[in-house]
Amino acid sequence: MWKKRKPESSDVSASKEGTSASTDSQQDPQLSESNRVQEDVGSIALNHGLLAMGARASTAVADSIAGGLTDADVMLRVKAGDDSAFDYLVQKYRRQIINFMYRMAHNSAAAEDLAQEVFLRVYRSRANYEPSAKFTTWLYRIATNLGVNYARDTRHERPENVMNLDEPDSETGQAQDLADKTPSVEEEILRRERLAAIKARVEALPERQKMAVLMHKYQQMDYRQIAEVLKLSESATKSLLFRAYETLRTELKEFV
C-alpha cells in the first residue's frame, strides 16, 4: 500500500443521476482491443500484488468489478480515502493515457512522464471531486491540457520526422529493426516514410482537430465524449472531425 492513511469511510455515495460515468459494459465500445486493459485488473491486484496492495485493495477492486461500480463511484471511494480504488483506476486507464500522451508528445519517455502527471493531478484533486461529468471526460481533459501545453513548450525542440536507419528511433528509443520481420529493406523504408508522413500530417492539423482525431481514431471515443472533453457541441465536433479527416485524406493520398 503506498498510502498509510486510513480511509475516512468505506461507504460510497451514490452518484448523481445521469451525471456519473456509465457502467463498464457501456464503456466497452469506446476502447479498442489494443487499448483495453489486457488483464482483469481485479485479478492483477488480488493475485499478484502488482501494486503491493493490501486487504483494502482487494475489497475495493473486487467490489468495483463484482458490484458494477462506475468509475465515478470508484473515484468517490478515492475521495473517501481508499487509495486502492485509485490503483484500480490507474491500472484501467494507464495504457490509454500513455498512448494518448505518446501521440501528443511523440516521445515515449515524455509520454510516460506526462501520463504520471495526469494521474498525480487526478489524485491531488480527489478531495474536490464531484461526479458532475464522466470520469473519462475529466481524465482526458486533464490529459489534453497537459499534452497541449507540452506540445507548445517543445514545439521548437522536437526533431523533424526524419528517418535515419543507422540511429535508434528518437521517439521510442528502440533500435531500428530492418531485418527479420520485413521482406525487404525497401519496404521498411517505405513504411517508415509513411509513418513519418502520418505523424507530420496529424501534427500539422490545427490543435483541436488534432485532439479530436487522436481521441476518435486512437482512443475510440465517440462524438459525445470528444465534444465533452473539448467543450464543444456534438455537431461542432462532427464537423471538426470531418474537416480533419478530409485534410488527412487529401494530404496522405499519395501513401494510401
Added chain:
Amino acid sequence: MKCTEINELLPDLAAGLASAPPGISDHLHICNECAGKLEEFRKTMALLDEWQAPEPSPYFDTRLHARLREEAARQPRSFFAWMRRPAFAVSLAVALVAGVSLFEVRKIGHGHPTQVAETSQGTSQPVQPGTAVSDLQVLDKNQDLLADSDSDTASDLLDDLQVQQDVTANP
C-alpha cells in the same frame, strides 16, 4: 438525402465505429461520389493504424507509485490548514494589535474637535469632525481664547502700571 448530409458521418463509418443507417446505406449505393469518398476515408483510416504506440515501460508503475507515495505523505491541503501555521498566527496577532491601535488613535484624534464644537455651541448635537461646521466652530473657539488671552494681558499690564505708579508715588 443530400451528399452533404452524410459527410459528417463518414469518419465514424470509415473507422467502423458506426454502421450506416438504411437511408445512408441506400444513398451510398446510388451515389458513386459518396461511396468513393467513404472508400478513401477507409484507406486513410487503415493508413493511420500504422502509427502504433510502444508498450509502456515496466517501470511506469514503480515510478508512479513512488510519486504517489510522496504525494500521500504530504499533509492534506485543507482550506484552513494554512491557518494553523505559527507564522500565520503571529502575523494575525500583529495585524490585530495594529488594527486595534490604529482604530483607537483615530478615535482619540477625532474626539477633540467634536468636544470643542459641542462646548462652544453649548448644544448637545454632535458635530462631525472634518466638516465645515466643525472647522468654523474651532476657529470661533480659538478666536475667543485669543480674545480672552489678550484681555487678560492688557489688564495685567494695567495692573503692573498701577503698581509702578504707586511705588513711584510712595517710595
